Amino acid sequence: MVSHGYFLVNKKPTKIPSFGLKKGDILEFRPQKTQKTILQNLKPLLKKQNPPGWLKLDAEKMEGKVIGEPNLEESAPPAEIPTIFEFYSR
Secondary structure, eight states, X not given: OTTTTOEEETTXXXXXXXXXXXXXXXXXXXXXXXXXXXXXXXXXXXXXXXXOXXXXXXXXXXXXXXXXXXOHHHHOOSSOHHHHHHHHTO
16 A cells, blocks of 8 residues: 555655654555545544554544654564574574
Protein backbone atom coordinates (compact mmCIF):
# COMPACT_ATOMS: atom_id res chain seq x y z
CA MET A 1 0.00 0.00 0.00
CA VAL A 2 2.91 2.34 0.63
CA SER A 3 4.30 1.99 -2.88
CA HIS A 4 0.83 2.67 -4.31
CA GLY A 5 0.71 6.12 -2.70
CA TYR A 6 -1.89 5.45 -0.01
CA PHE A 7 -0.08 7.34 2.76
CA LEU A 8 0.79 10.90 3.70
CA VAL A 9 3.53 11.69 6.18
CA ASN A 10 3.16 15.20 7.59
CA LYS A 11 0.68 15.99 4.76
CA LYS A 12 3.21 14.98 2.09
CA PRO A 13 2.79 11.86 -0.08
CA THR A 14 5.31 9.06 0.24
CA LYS A 15 5.80 5.93 -1.83
CA ILE A 16 8.93 4.71 -0.07
CA PRO A 17 8.25 1.52 1.95
CA SER A 18 11.39 2.04 4.07
CA PHE A 19 10.54 5.66 4.91
CA GLY A 20 11.85 6.43 8.39
CA LEU A 21 9.39 8.06 10.77
CA LYS A 22 10.55 10.18 13.68
CA LYS A 23 8.95 11.60 16.81
CA GLY A 24 6.22 14.09 15.92
CA ASP A 25 5.48 12.66 12.46
CA ILE A 26 1.83 12.17 11.51
CA LEU A 27 0.92 9.25 9.26
CA GLU A 28 -2.46 9.22 7.53
CA PHE A 29 -4.22 7.90 4.46
CA ARG A 30 -4.62 10.10 1.41
CA PRO A 31 -8.25 11.31 1.42
CA GLN A 32 -8.99 9.98 -2.07
CA LYS A 33 -7.65 6.54 -1.12
CA THR A 34 -10.03 6.13 1.85
CA GLN A 35 -12.87 5.50 -0.62
CA LYS A 36 -11.17 2.35 -1.90
CA THR A 37 -12.87 -0.95 -1.10
CA ILE A 38 -9.85 -2.27 0.79
CA LEU A 39 -10.12 0.56 3.36
CA GLN A 40 -13.91 0.64 3.79
CA ASN A 41 -13.92 -1.64 6.85
CA LEU A 42 -10.69 -0.35 8.37
CA LYS A 43 -12.12 2.26 10.76
CA PRO A 44 -14.00 -0.26 13.00
CA LEU A 45 -10.90 -2.48 13.06
CA LEU A 46 -8.70 0.44 14.10
CA LYS A 47 -11.02 1.22 17.00
CA LYS A 48 -10.37 -2.29 18.38
CA GLN A 49 -6.57 -1.99 18.10
CA ASN A 50 -4.28 -1.38 21.05
CA PRO A 51 -1.34 0.54 19.54
CA PRO A 52 2.17 0.38 20.98
CA GLY A 53 3.15 3.05 23.51
CA TRP A 54 5.17 5.04 20.98
CA LEU A 55 2.20 5.52 18.64
CA LYS A 56 -0.94 7.58 19.23
CA LEU A 57 -3.76 6.25 17.07
CA ASP A 58 -6.84 8.28 16.13
CA ALA A 59 -9.20 5.68 14.63
CA GLU A 60 -11.86 8.25 13.73
CA LYS A 61 -9.44 10.28 11.59
CA MET A 62 -7.59 7.12 10.53
CA GLU A 63 -4.22 8.64 11.43
CA GLY A 64 -1.34 7.93 13.73
CA LYS A 65 1.20 10.18 15.41
CA VAL A 66 4.64 9.05 16.49
CA ILE A 67 4.99 10.19 20.13
CA GLY A 68 8.13 8.28 21.07
CA GLU A 69 10.54 5.63 19.91
CA PRO A 70 9.95 1.89 19.96
CA ASN A 71 12.05 -0.10 22.40
CA LEU A 72 13.14 -3.70 22.24
CA GLU A 73 11.02 -4.85 25.19
CA GLU A 74 7.85 -3.41 23.68
CA SER A 75 8.40 -4.96 20.27
CA ALA A 76 8.92 -8.44 21.76
CA PRO A 77 10.99 -9.99 18.97
CA PRO A 78 10.33 -13.69 18.37
CA ALA A 79 13.98 -14.56 18.98
CA GLU A 80 16.69 -13.90 21.52
CA ILE A 81 18.85 -11.13 20.07
CA PRO A 82 22.06 -12.08 21.97
CA THR A 83 21.78 -15.63 20.60
CA ILE A 84 21.65 -14.29 17.05
CA PHE A 85 24.76 -12.15 17.60
CA GLU A 86 26.56 -15.12 19.14
CA PHE A 87 25.69 -17.33 16.17
CA TYR A 88 26.86 -14.84 13.55
CA SER A 89 30.04 -13.87 15.40
CA ARG A 90 31.54 -17.32 14.85
